[in-house]
Amino acid sequence: MRIVVAVKYVPDIHAERGFADGRVVRSAEEGTLNELDENALEAALRIIESLPEDERAVSEIVAVTIAGPEADTAVRKAYQLGVDRGVRVSDDALAGSDYFGTARALAAAVRRLAEEAPVDLVITGMAALDGLGSVVPALLAAELGLGQLTLAARLEVADGEARITRELDGVTEELVAPLPAVVSVTDHANSPRFPNFKLIMAARSKTVEEWTLADLGLDPATVGAAGARTHVLAATPRPPRPDVELVVDKGEGGRALAEYLIRNELV
Amino acid sequence: MTEQTTPRTNRTVLVLLDTPATELRSSALELLTIARGLGRVEAVTLEAPSVPTLAQLSAYGVEIVLQAELPAAVRGGDDAHLSPVVAEALAAALRLRDADAVILSATFANKEAAARLAHLTGAGLVIDATSVTESAEPGPELADAPPAGSLVAGKRVFAGSWDTSCVVRTETAVFTVRPNSIVPEPAPVAVATEVEGFAVEVSELATVARSVSREVHERAVGGRPSLAEAAVVVAGGRGTDGDFGPVEDLADALGAAVGASRDAVYEGWFDEFVGQTGVTVAPRLYIGAGISGAPHHRGGMQASQVIVAVNSDPECPLFEISDFAVVGDLADVLPQAAQVIREHKG
Numbered sequence: 352m353r354i355v356v357a358v359k360y361v362p363d364i365h366a367e368r369g370f371a372d373g374r375v376v377r378s379a380e381e382g383t384l385n386e387l388d389e390n391a392l393e394a395a396l397r398i399i400e401s402l403p404e405d406e407r408a409v410s411e412i413v414a415v416t417i418a419g420p421e422a423d424t425a426v427r428k429a430y431q432l433g434v435d436r437g438v439r440v441s442d443d444a445l446a447g448s449d450y451f452g453t454a455r456a457l458a459a460a461v462r463r464l465a466e467e468a469p470v471d472l473v474i475t476g477m478a479a480l481d482g483l484g485s486v487v488p489a490l491l492a493a494e495l496g497l498g499q500l501t502l503a504a505r506l507e508v509a510d511g512e513a514r515i516t517r518e519l520d521g522v523t524e525e526l527v528a529p530l531p532a533v534v535s536v537t538d539h540a541n542s543p544r545f546p547n548f549k550l551i552m553a554a555r556s557k558t559v560e561e562w563t564l565a566d567l568g569l570d571p572a573t574v575g576a577a578g579a580r581t582h583v584l585a586a587t588p589r590p591p592r593p594d595v596e597l598v599v600d601k602g603e604g605g606r607a608l609a610e611y612l613i614r615n616e617l618v
Numbered sequence: 619m620t621e622q623t624t625p626r627t628n629r630t631v632l633v634l635l636d637t638p639a640t641e642l643r644s645s646a647l648e649l650l651t652i653a654r655g656l657g658r659v660e661a662v663t664l665e666a667p668s669v670p671t672l673a674q675l676s677a678y679g680v681e682i683v684l685q686a687e688l689p690a691a692v693r694g695g696d697d698a699h700l701s702p703v704v705a706e707a708l709a710a711a712l713r714l715r716d717a718d719a720v721i722l723s724a725t726f727a728n729k730e731a732a733a734r735l736a737h738l739t740g741a742g743l744v745i746d747a748t749s750v751t752e753s754a755e756p757g758p759e760l761a762d763a764p765p766a767g768s769l770v771a772g773k774r775v776f777a778g779s780w781d782t783s784c785v786v787r788t789e790t791a792v793f794t795v796r797p798n799s800i801v802p803e804p805a806p807v808a809v810a811t812e813v814e815g816f817a818v819e820v821s822e823l824a825t826v827a828r829s830v831s832r833e834v835h836e837r838a839v840g841g842r843p844s845l846a847e848a849a850v851v852v853a854g855g856r857g858t859d860g861d862f863g864p865v866e867d868l869a870d871a872l873g874a875a876v877g878a879s880r881d882a883v884y885e886g887w888f889d890e891f892v893g894q895t896g897v898t899v900a901p902r903l904y905i906g907a908g909i910s911g912a913p914h915h916r917g918g919m920q921a922s923q924v925i926v927a928v929n930s931d932p933e934c935p936l937f938e939i940s941d942f943a944v945v946g947d948l949a950d951v952l953p954q955a956a957q958v959i960r961e962h963k964g
């Protein structure tokens with residue numbers, strides 16, 4: 352079984368986030384592996400761990416990211432959790448990619464891995480906590496011509512099929528697709544493990560493979576800012592909220608709340 | 619950002635209807651209002667529209683409703699809801715009407731349908747827009763300034779802390795628009811609305827992943843508005859200690875939707891949570907009770923207009939982004955507030 356996991360390097364949501372020149376500020380200090388991609392990694396690890404010993408021995412999990420060199424922190428975290436290989440696709444021409452450029456580059460990386468040996472499954476997170484588009488998995492499936500099983504709260508792989516259960520907009524659904532397939536998992540699918548000491552040490556000596564657009568046979572004009580179908584025209588921080596009006600409840604707190612709402616015509 | 623003016627060009631804008639079989643919710647009426655600001659509006663549906671829906675469409679100035687006729691193998695079955703299938707129906711409508719833009723509401727399923735539609739048609743895509751307007755004139759300071767008449771979407775990002783605007787550079791554009799972005803407005807004059815069928819071919823790829831079971835939950839909300847679309851939301855967290863009674867009491871006094879933190883949902887105390895991985899809300903009024911205000915939660919509600927918090931901890935992070943806050947036990951504060959509001963309403 353070979354599984355590719357797409358992982359994104361994102362600004363830490365606990366840190367101050369912002370834009371410069373229409374692009375998200377991505378620094379090496381305040382960036383991290385997208386938390387929701389830990390669920391994707393966990394899903395991949397559990398599938399491999401459930402295989403019989405002989406199949407496990409020939410299995411591989413490859414983490415792939417589309418980003419600049421600062422994203423090695425994210426790939427290294429994936430190593431610490433137990434993936435076998437980490438690939439970063441980097442190219443100056445990729446800067447400013449929209450959803451489609453990102454999906455195209457990811458798809459090309461998956462195809463290249465599939466040339467080495469068949470890929471059975473591509474797993475992604477449900478959303479990147481910066482862009483929050485939740486569309487890359489669907490686009491990746493479309494690019495690769497594979498079935499899309501998105502927003503899985505449960506994932507099972509058996510008999511050449513992937514089966515997911517999802518809860519979406521008030522609907523519970525079970526979907527099935529033949530392998531290979533593209534699956535995105537939610538934060539409900541599992542609880543990501545913590546890296547253990549042995550893996551943390553081992554991750555130190557692992558290298559991140561670096562691929563360029565040329566390695567993937569991609570035309571730079573079709574990705575990055577050049578190929579982007581949308582451009583950011585302006586990005587401005589919102590003014591801070593005025594200071595909070597704080598009331599300590601000494602028996603009349605509920606009344607004060609109601610009066611605030613009434614005074615502001617919110618009732 | 620440009621003001622919404624009378625459309626300059628002869629655009630056709632398609633709007634996907636989410637609930638045509640019953641009646642349109644206010645999120646759909648918002649889409650129709652935004653679309654009208656851009657050109658001629660036509661609706662697309664995968665089911666037969668009901669009589670109330672048709673009446674709403676005529677009030678909103680929609681003359682043509684395009685009803686997709688799916689192939690027999692898909693029609694009426696669960697696969698008809700798959701986002702790749704919906705995308706192919708929308709792509710067929712787009713080609714048939716030579717339309718310029720498609721607008722959908724911002725549910726998870728619609729975001730995927732929008733993405734696959736854009737993939738099929740080469741359209742640019744903006745997810746979670748709060749406005750769509752046309753650029754009045756090219757921005758002179760930009761080297762690749764958009765030509766006048768390009769479509770520009772407003773979008774609030776990073777937990778409501780930044781406003782961005784994105785221009786679509788392709789000939790066709792696809793948008794998903796968040797609920798509560800604008801106040802819906804009927805057309806100046808109502809029109810006669812007609813339903814037109816159109817044939818959709820569904821590719822093999824669209825149904826490679828099949829739906830094997832599908833259950834729609836009739837939510838026992840007792841007439842409460844839906845969380846994603848409500849104008850007022852009251853949410854409870856771990857601080858309720860499992861008793862959502864006070865939260866529901868205040869919500870009902872206000873005619874609000876009820877929500878929760880993810881922890882409260884994982885405890886099994888409620889079924890829907892607000893936040894980055896749950897439902898994103900941007901109501902006029904959000905009240906959080908017994909919720910600490912973790913970044914994941916804030917990411918899904920920080921764009922609310924007025925934020926009120928009730929928490930026993932004076933240091934709770936939700937207070938930092940609140941307009942009004944009460945330090946106290948929610949079990950005392952909420953019922954009293956509900957009582958005063960009921961008296962006020964008479």
Ligand SMILES: Cc1cc2nc3c(=O)[nH]c(=O)nc-3n(C[C@H](O)[C@H](O)[C@H](O)COP(=O)(O)OP(=O)(O)OC[C@H]3O[C@@H](n4cnc5c(N)ncnc54)[C@H](O)[C@@H]3O)c2cc1C
Binds near residue numbers: 476784
């Ligand atoms: C605030 C903001 C708003 C944006 N709005 C738009 C927009 O409206 N239209 C548009 O075309 N582009 C937009 N972009 C650009 C877009 O975010 C990037 O192209 C991004 O790489 C993919 O989108 P996402 O972050 O929304 O990912 P999602 O679709 O939310 O990601 C889902 C999963 O896909 C995988 N994934 C996503 N990106 C990568 C990556 N770079 N490398 C590896 N795996 C990945 C991860 O597994 C992730 O969990 C926006 C970016 C930002 C920061």
Ligand SMILES: Cc1cc2nc3c(=O)[nH]c(=O)nc-3n(C[C@H](O)[C@H](O)[C@H](O)COP(=O)(O)OP(=O)(O)OC[C@H]3O[C@@H](n4cnc5c(N)ncnc54)[C@H](O)[C@@H]3O)c2cc1C
Binds near residue numbers: 880882897910928
């Ligand atoms: C990847 C990821 C995604 C996540 N996505 C989301 C999401 O989308 N939405 C979400 O909500 N969470 C999400 N979380 C979880 C989030 O990080 C927090 O753990 C969660 O929001 C905390 O819930 P809470 O505020 O109810 O509980 P707590 O943080 O435990 O806060 C409880 C609060 O109640 C107060 N309190 C206690 N008793 C009373 C009382 N009697 N009266 C008044 N106040 C009282 C306490 O002072 C405290 O502030 C996510 C986490 C991860 C890792």
